Amino acid sequence: MEFTVDATTQELMGKLNLFMDECVYPAEVELGLHKPGDFNRPPIMEVLKVEARKRGLWNLFMTHDSRGAGLTNLQYAHLAEITGRSPFLAPEALNCSAPDTGNMEVLAQFGRADQQEQWLTPLLEGKIRSAFVMTEPAVASSDANNIQMLIERDGDEFVINGRKWWSTGAMSPKCEILIVMGKTDPNGERHKQQSMVLVPMNTPGVELVRPLSVFGYDDGEHGGHAEINFDNVRVPASNLIGEVGSGFAIAQARLGAGRIHHCMRAIGMAERALELMCKRALTRTAFGKPLSDQGVIHDWIGRSRVQIEAVRLLTLKAAWLMDTVGNKEAHTEIQAIKVAAPEMALWVIDRAIQAHGGAGVSQVTPLAHLWASARTLRIVDGPDDVHISSLAKHELRKYK
């Protein structure tokens, strides 16, 4: 294991921190003005994107790929953490925000040249947004076998029918393309039944049913989460990504890097919350003394630091393993951070909320929104309990 922050990363971290201080944190005030249900991004967003690009902070996520900054997962991890300190602005400003990142990786890795030309290029330019359309309301999505959407071949076209939800990104007015997962062969081999196809948003039969909220938030920064109905939606057969039956494999490949991103951002969220908690404790006075001299706040702050340090190392190790031995060999670590990072972040943010009183639960601080985001991480990509159980089975196999 070798986690040293190298010179390249060090330099990028310096630049990114400067960008955060000069541009991102000051822009956060606009978030408070956000009207729920309006999925347009605040005007400052485009300004930030131009600025980030100018500063060489663009598409950093595209690891091991010259279309990005050519970073390793370990190098990018440190940068993702910093963007997590302002997760509703910074990742998008750097064109490093979900679900576009995962979608771009899918296109880069499995898309044909013409597909890349049409969709990857404008995504890399930050000109359009995209959505990933896999989860279904009627079945447990942690088990990919449950998927019911049908993608049927009809001549030169695929005909798509079914209902999806938690289609993150699809509520954005800038969303032009959907990556849709469904079954092309419902009776095939368990992990060969699924395929992925590209569906332009304006295709007839694609109906946005409603946006889903997350603890009252519309998650507009991710393009919202849509429930979508697909009613005889027709796309050319050439819209298939990869081969027929490769949907499950592509979905698995899409996950690894995303988990590192999510987890490092969760660490950044926790660091931000800890900073806010400390500042609050130093400046808020009750019963004649600052909070920092009273009660359990030392316990909250001290334990926050311990947990953050431990989880960061675990996440860096997962990134390093992905870089050196690949996603498959990093499986245990990737599952471990999926569980550990959100739990840690929730613990820290919850204490920071409590230290802030009413300011903590409202729009006055980013804490409540950070909490809601971290809470959903325990559910997306399969609930924690499925991952814990998988870790346990792996452990038990050692002694069988």
Added chain:
Amino acid sequence: MEFTVDATTQELMGKLNLFMDECVYPAEVELGLHKPGDFNRPPIMEVLKVEARKRGLWNLFMTHDSRGAGLTNLQYAHLAEITGRSPFLAPEALNCSAPDTGNMEVLAQFGRADQQEQWLTPLLEGKIRSAFVMTEPAVASSDANNIQMLIERDGDEFVINGRKWWSTGAMSPKCEILIVMGKTDPNGERHKQQSMVLVPMNTPGVELVRPLSVFGYDDGEHGGHAEINFDNVRVPASNLIGEVGSGFAIAQARLGAGRIHHCMRAIGMAERALELMCKRALTRTAFGKPLSDQGVIHDWIGRSRVQIEAVRLLTLKAAWLMDTVGNKEAHTEIQAIKVAAPEMALWVIDRAIQAHGGAGVSQVTPLAHLWASARTLRIVDGPDDVHISSLAKHELRKYK
């Protein structure tokens, strides 16, 4: 201790449960259509109020008072629990929702006959709503001594200046009256500095600055939470509630019953969440088996039942003590439930959310909203930590 559910309560519980089944739960679907930031209540609300009143389920909260149903705190506690199962509709339907309940109690107990005539009567009729205006953004409100708003006598008037927030109820278009706490004698004896005055909403100088969100919710069912600026607001001196300097005492008196209501509703919220978790576990299938046969769900369900039972008894004891020996003697128990009930409810609801996956965090179930409501209970009326510390000091005094 004598907690038996007597015949009166039994009968009211039966009626209330029927009302929930026939009217309230079916109406919940309208909540999902709520537009954030619109503080009008859904049309069904007035229908439910008429129906509740017809069924003899009106103003039940007004304990030991013939203007309500003349119940004891213990009797009402059981009913409050039931309304907590649908806290965004049921309490208001019964005209038993905060902050009106506490405000009506203040008027009933400390208001003059003419004040009661003008404000208590329409509140008891459910015709208008009210707000309680105490917390300030600049200081720790858990220490009443910190209050900075000035209420200065000027001839026959009081002149009010200062900034308030978390003025629950004030965003409602139906809110006509504010009960405002400020200092009439900033240099007086510690607990005699404060007074309360009635300020009609339409008084010049009262400016609604903005609504505060709770996580991403606008809490419209409570009339929202407003930040309000008071700029040379003038009201007649006769708008004083009670005597000059009695503000702190009135605020203390206002708290006791409200805590029982909050805690019993929190228990109802937990019961609702447990019911939803059980139903989900029985009906959701993953990896070939219903959730109810897998993993940690037995642990979540079993422990939920244990915690709910224990906290309910604790809350009933506090109610019984209030009825038999008074709020003061029930102080320890009232502090204990303030801490215990929200924590328990949060634990149960969080597990129910996890069992529901994406449905748990969104508007598809009431769970995320229930969670956000329970979370704020750890902050309102003084953060938990202040109460825990007070309990500890009380305990330590036994051995000094």
Added chain:
Amino acid sequence: MEFTVDATTQELMGKLNLFMDECVYPAEVELGLHKPGDFNRPPIMEVLKVEARKRGLWNLFMTHDSRGAGLTNLQYAHLAEITGRSPFLAPEALNCSAPDTGNMEVLAQFGRADQQEQWLTPLLEGKIRSAFVMTEPAVASSDANNIQMLIERDGDEFVINGRKWWSTGAMSPKCEILIVMGKTDPNGERHKQQSMVLVPMNTPGVELVRPLSVFGYDDGEHGGHAEINFDNVRVPASNLIGEVGSGFAIAQARLGAGRIHHCMRAIGMAERALELMCKRALTRTAFGKPLSDQGVIHDWIGRSRVQIEAVRLLTLKAAWLMDTVGNKEAHTEIQAIKVAAPEMALWVIDRAIQAHGGAGVSQVTPLAHLWASARTLRIVDGPDDVHISSLAKHELRKYK
């Protein structure tokens, strides 16, 4: 529900508290001199027994029975809590200590007159001790069906073969009688396979293999926990308790009251730990201030009080249900306290240990020993997890 402490109980509590202050707490110092592995009780024990009996504090456990003090479970519960404050002396001083209490109840309820004459009488007199012999090392004892010991009829005798452990009480030099559970009909109906027989300790073939320790303690105050080998042990057929095949039913009947005792004593243990923690916090100084003015100790003390109160009410309710509707109807509550009381006690005692530093883990305070005792309660009579799962199944059945 009616939990009021009535006059009878009040008077007994007064007497018992006096006995604790005058006799029991001063005697605790002898416990520190105990030599591990010596199962003789300290000499003070017989003095305490004589004194307790003189004061009318004898066999209080024998609820609803004139051979004891004729108390209800609810009445006795309050007294059991007090004895739990010094659990290594007080219960035995009152002739109210496990496993004798459960064994006496079995004899009183299911024994023939001659069996009672021979064994119940000297047990009620505190002249001999007894052991309960059910658990086996080779199988999970939470599932009674697993029992492997054979009790075979041979003419006028039963012949017993098998290995037992956790035979609490059997290491005591005063132990004269074993109540042994085994299978008389291994192929019979699931809950009719087992029978119980009386085996005098000096019967040939009964071999004490070794004492089992509990976190390093020998638990001499309960007569230790023995591993016992039964090698062709022969007893007269008249030593059968009740009927052939009634072993499971008797074992079930034996559990209910014992759980109340265990749980109320656990509450007493927690109260004792809380008292010690408070006294320590007030008298120990570090970094220039008493612990009571520093750090997290308020959190520990305040939360201890909240938890103790809640769990006590839950246990009293279970006792009250047993008195009014019987063990079967109280099943859920009895399972709930089995889980809740030890967990609460462990939490409180652990914090008290931490507040005492080295004194907390050693023989200098009773805390470490209290902790070890409370920890085993999560395992005896079936591990918590089995009870939690049972509670969950009960809950789930409501919605099936």
Added chain:
Amino acid sequence: MEFTVDATTQELMGKLNLFMDECVYPAEVELGLHKPGDFNRPPIMEVLKVEARKRGLWNLFMTHDSRGAGLTNLQYAHLAEITGRSPFLAPEALNCSAPDTGNMEVLAQFGRADQQEQWLTPLLEGKIRSAFVMTEPAVASSDANNIQMLIERDGDEFVINGRKWWSTGAMSPKCEILIVMGKTDPNGERHKQQSMVLVPMNTPGVELVRPLSVFGYDDGEHGGHAEINFDNVRVPASNLIGEVGSGFAIAQARLGAGRIHHCMRAIGMAERALELMCKRALTRTAFGKPLSDQGVIHDWIGRSRVQIEAVRLLTLKAAWLMDTVGNKEAHTEIQAIKVAAPEMALWVIDRAIQAHGGAGVSQVTPLAHLWASARTLRIVDGPDDVHISSLAKHELRKYK
């Protein structure tokens, strides 16, 4: 950061694991025969020591020192973890057990050549044992300023008076030398008041008052924990270690490496417990299925793995920092692992105990003893709460 296990460490780990498998685990059975209060080590101990030395596994702890194996802290950390799997035999077998390790480091670093000749040499040979005598019963030892023992100069001698306890090692019949900390200048500068002197065990006036137990264990493997009275104990002035007034500095220097050892062994303890839990879950059947297919056990196992991984990385980082930038710069990390490692180990061991039922709390498995050892780690070298508070103050200073 660079945590890779290098070739040297890899080879030593291989040898050590072989030694554990071939010699240590088989020897554990003798521990079950230990008579409490007998501080002689089991006969197998000397056999293991000879064998370990023969295999090149001797004095590995002596990092950065040619008298040991010349390892770094990071290299040794991996080996300490392995010895932690059998902490009551393996560390001593390798002559790597507390308190001798810390005492040897003190002598190596601060002792004069003649002192090293007399005491360090036989300690390095494993011929004698030693004790560290600092903690006092009357004061909070987390604050070194509290120490009351007087070490007064009288001509060519020091005269020592005072009472100590938790003098780990001093109960061993093989203990020949005490390192004693007291005040030579009670009115001096805060951190210059203390000095350390060597006191041979057989010096007149040294009285072993009693051994202290840890839960019910006598901790004979560490030479027990003695309460010692010093009554006009006289030693030559040349027995001073270092200079007059250097006691505090030496005590601080003694801590760093020891914490790495303790924490890595705690990780080894957790790994052992997890292994035992997995094996139990696979082989124990209840209600017709192995435990590994039931209930919460996946949760326990999966979460154990996650926590172990995170805390190991944190501890390795602390070791790496000590090697590269020194103890002082590693202060935050050393405090963090002091808190994190025992908590994690306790969590894992507690679940393993629960999975074992009665076998878990008794001498049948090492689990209960492991738990008791881990529990004391939250207290030794200052209670967790002091370290957490120190971490918090460090964090708060960033924003002052």
